[in-house]
Amino acid sequence: xxLVKYFATLREITGKREETVRGVKNIKExxxxxxxxxxxKFAKELRDRAMILVNGKNILHIRDMDTEIExxxxxxxxxxxxxx
Amino acid sequence: MYGYHGKIARIxxxxxxxxxxxxxxxxxxxxxxxxxxxxxxxxxxxxxxxxPLSPENKILYTTGPLTGTAAPTGGRYMVxxxxxxxxxxxxxxSGGFFGAELKLAGWDMLIVEGKAEKPVYISIRNEExxxxxxxxxxxxxxxETEKILIEEFGDKHAQxxxxxxxxxxxxxxxxxxxxxxxxxxxxxxxxxxGSKNLKAIIVRGRGRVELADRQKFxxxxxxxxxxxxxxxxxxxxxxKYGTAVLVNIINQNGLYPTRNFRSGVFEYAEExxxxxxxxxxLKRNKPCYACPIGCGRVNRVGVLEExxxxxxxxxxxxxxxxxxxxxxxxxEANHLIDDLGMDTIxxxxxxxxxxELYDVGLLKQEDLGDAPPFRWGNTEVLHYYIxxxxxxxxxxxxxxxxxxxxxxxxxxxxxxxxxxKQELPAYDPRGAEGHGLGYATDNRGGDHxxxxxxxxxxxxxxxxxxPHDISDEKVKMLIAFQDLTAVIDAAGLCLFTTFGLVGDDYxxxxxxxxxxxxxxxxxxxxxxxxxNAERLFNLKAGLNPREEDTLPKRLTEEPMPEGPNKGxxxxxxxxxxxxxxxxxxxxxxxxxxxxxxxxxxDEYL
Numbered sequence: 207x208x209l210v211k212y213f214a215t216l217r218e219i220t221g222k223r224e225e226t227v228r229g230v231k232n233i234k235e236x237x238x239x240x241x242x243x244x245x246x247k248f249a250k251e252l253r254d255r256a257m258i259l260v261n262g263k264n265i266l267h268i269r270d271m272d273t274e275i276e277x278x279x280x281x282x283x284x285x286x287x288x289x290x
Numbered sequence: 291m292y293g294y295h296g297k298i299a300r301i302x303x304x305x306x307x308x309x310x311x312x313x314x315x316x317x318x319x320x321x322x323x324x325x326x327x328x329x330x331x332x333x334x335x336x337x338x339x340x341x342p343l344s345p346e347n348k349i350l351y352t353t354g355p356l357t358g359t360a361a362p363t364g365g366r367y368m369v370x371x372x373x374x375x376x377x378x379x380x381x382x383x384s385g386g387f388f389g390a391e392l393k394l395a396g397w398d399m400l401i402v403e404g405k406a407e408k409p410v411y412i413s414i415r416n417e418e419x420x421x422x423x424x425x426x427x428x429x430x431x432x433x434e435t436e437k438i439l440i441e442e443f444g445d446k447h448a449q450x451x452x453x454x455x456x457x458x459x460x461x462x463x464x465x466x467x468x469x470x471x472x473x474x475x476x477x478x479x480x481x482x483x484g485s486k487n488l489k490a491i492i493v494r495g496r497g498r499v500e501l502a503d504r505q506k507f508x509x510x511x512x513x514x515x516x517x518x519x520x521x522x523x524x525x526x527x528x529x530k531y532g533t534a535v536l537v538n539i540i541n542q543n544g545l546y547p548t549r550n551f552r553s554g555v556f557e558y559a560e561e562x563x564x565x566x567x568x569x570x571x572l573k574r575n576k577p578c579y580a581c582p583i584g585c586g587r588v589n590r591v592g593v594l595e596e597x598x599x600x601x602x603x604x605x606x607x608x609x610x611x612x613x614x615x616x617x618x619x620x621x622e623a624n625h626l627i628d629d630l631g632m633d634t635i636x637x638x639x640x641x642x643x644x645x646e647l648y649d650v651g652l653l654k655q656e657d658l659g660d661a662p663p664f665r666w667g668n669t670e671v672l673h674y675y676i677x678x679x680x681x682x683x684x685x686x687x688x689x690x691x692x693x694x695x696x697x698x699x700x701x702x703x704x705x706x707x708x709x710x711k712q713e714l715p716a717y718d719p720r721g722a723e724g725h726g727l728g729y730a731t732d733n734r735g736g737d738h739x740x741x742x743x744x745x746x747x748x749x750x751x752x753x754x755x756x757p758h759d760i761s762d763e764k765v766k767m768l769i770a771f772q773d774l775t776a777v778i779d780a781a782g783l784c785l786f787t788t789f790g791l792v793g794d795d796y797x798x799x800x801x802x803x804x805x806x807x808x809x810x811x812x813x814x815x816x817x818x819x820x821x822n823a824e825r826l827f828n829l830k831a832g833l834n835p836r837e838e839d840t841l842p843k844r845l846t847e848e849p850m851p852e853g854p855n856k857g858x859x860x861x862x863x864x865x866x867x868x869x870x871x872x873x874x875x876x877x878x879x880x881x882x883x884x885x886x887x888x889x890x891x892d893e894y895l
Contacts, residue, residue: 211542213538213539213542213565214527214530214531214535214538214564214565215526215527215530217565254522255522255523255750255751257539257749257750259542259543259854261854262542262543262544262853262854262855263854264543264748264754266750266754267756282542284538284539284542285522285526285527286522286523286526286527287523287527287528287531287535287536287539287749288523288524288527288528288535288536288745288749288751288786288789289527289528289532289533289534289535289536289564289585289601289602290533290536290602290603290738290739290742290744290785290786
């Protein structure tokens with residue numbers, strides 16, 4: 207059971223700050239599940255340059271969409287963002 | 291010459307003499323504008339070892355070729371002087387509307403020198419420049435100063451850049467403010483104005499910037515503006531949540547400096563995030579001149595019907611870095627700091643130094659008397675000490691010297707989290723090592739915006755780089771960021787355009803405005819020249835690279851204690867020699883003569 211955290215516009219789209227998700231092996235499966243659940247708007251928001259972290263580490267530096275999700279993992283999902 | 295008026299006003303406050311000087315396209319092509327013009331004048335005209343608060347220091351208000359045009363974000367100005375905080379170059383950038391107004395008044399740059407006998411302000415109405423008595427506004431805060439001067443000037447469209455009590459009282463991190471809450475913030479440049487008895491500059495310009503091909507320029511501007519509007523960050527996240535959208539991002543990535551960089555994870559980040567600010571306090575957005583992004587926040591909190599900010603940096607400096615979690619107090623403190631005319635980052639950094647000195651027992655309650663204790667998370671510290679700093683009252687007099695000098699006074703130099711005596715901004719480089727190299731080599735000391743490596747290392751623009759990669763690719767990216775940033779600054783644009791634009795876009799805008807046919811590489815060469823010239827000034831001012839191109843020991847020797855970057859330090863010793871070499875510098879961090887010649891800088895030796 208992984209904890210999925212949403213930020214910025216994703217909170218408006220999902221109506222949540224976080225939720226627990228069961229039965230997904232990796233990020234690819236998680237994203238399929240979330241897109242099925244929250245639809246095109248969710249997918250569109252993440253189309254360009256989304257940031258996905260597993261326990262604070264960017265999946266691009268782990269195994270990208272094949273990054274495995276273990277029990278107790280925290281997955282943080284951000285739409286494209288910047289500042290300074 | 292297009293994009294420039296070719297005109298500089300030299301204003302001597304000691305003699306009252308005002309003269310007009312001209313410059314030609316050769317100077318424009320060599321230096322582009324703002325920082326470029328500024329470093330050229332500093333190297334030519336002041337002794338780099340001059341006391342920054344003496345009449346012999348000069349302060350320059352500079353614009354770029356795109357300042358005052360319709361180019362997206364084309365309203366920036368920069369103030370360049372020798373910093374009383376670092377002892378090296380200060381170049382502080384601000385948005386709002388002052389820069390564009392100065393340019394539209396017909397001036398590319400003001401050189402202010404000497405020292406007035408009594409408080410004065412400079413009044414500029416197009417060509418006409420006067421030095422006027424400011425005794426009636428001396429002592430006033432920024433908002434009141436702006437109001438009084440605009441009323442006296444008799445034109446509500448006039449723009450003011452002024453100092454508050456902090457600048458008058460020579461606080462080493464005093465800022466220059468315009469439009470109430472826009473700050474040319476860093477390096478203590480407000481104290482330089484104060485040392486010259488210069489309270490403010492008010493300007494109204496009714497002219498325009500001549501362009502090589504107006505039709506072509508407008509079509510390029512439309513194209514680039516659309517690019518920014520369609521960008522998910524510049525046209526989405528930034529306008530919606532402001533810069534504080536970064537609070538959660540940086541905290542989740544484990545590099546949100548907490549309690550004076552003791553940790554990179556703040557347990558209350560959510561409560562002071564951009565999302566929380568938008569939900570609880572946001573009234574509306576407020577864009578600067580010609581800005582399609584509009585990241586500025588107008589907030590309402592408590593008795594403050596309207597205030598602006600805080601930005602991400604200020605939210606952090608007055609929040610997580612002090613262990614404070616009350617966003618309302620942070621917003622109020624930010625408002626107060628702006629009105630008193632100080633840099634929020636250095637104010638917060640100095641308070642954080644005091645908190646750690648107190649925590650480890652080097653600063654004792656008896657040193658403070660009845661004043662509030664510097665305990666982590668104590669919001670009373672914000673309410674009490676900020677005013678004391680600006681007026682140099684009680685312990686505030688010591689805080690007004692900045693974190694470095696404070697730590698030294700109490701024998702705890704290792705608790706100062708800064709570089710070259712300037713307090714660090716809101717990213718713990720143990721979670722972004724290239725950004726750490728940026729801090730160590732920044733010409734103005736502890737600073738994030740002269741090469742924002744958080745972009746590639748964390749956010750993924752223009753490419754995503756591993757934050758713990760320290761290969762030559764990373765070092766080269768830092769060098770490219772330093773040079774490109776110098777170009778964007780010199781052009782008169784905002785760095786937030788980099789979220790949607792790339793080097794070729796700036797080339798297109800500049801070439802269309804100026805009628806030049808330079809390549810992106812040509813512009814990058816100008817950026818490299820500016821960076822090296824600033825370094826040359828610092829070396830002449832006495833910079834010791836071995837001791838000062840460095841980071842606080844905590845960041846290079848103490849592994850991050852928790853979070854995603856647990857166990858990491860910044861491997862600066864491995865990166866720094868590579869940086870020097872890839873810059874074409876000597877192994878000791880000085881610049882070889884051949885390099886200076888290649889960059890046409892040998893005349894400044």
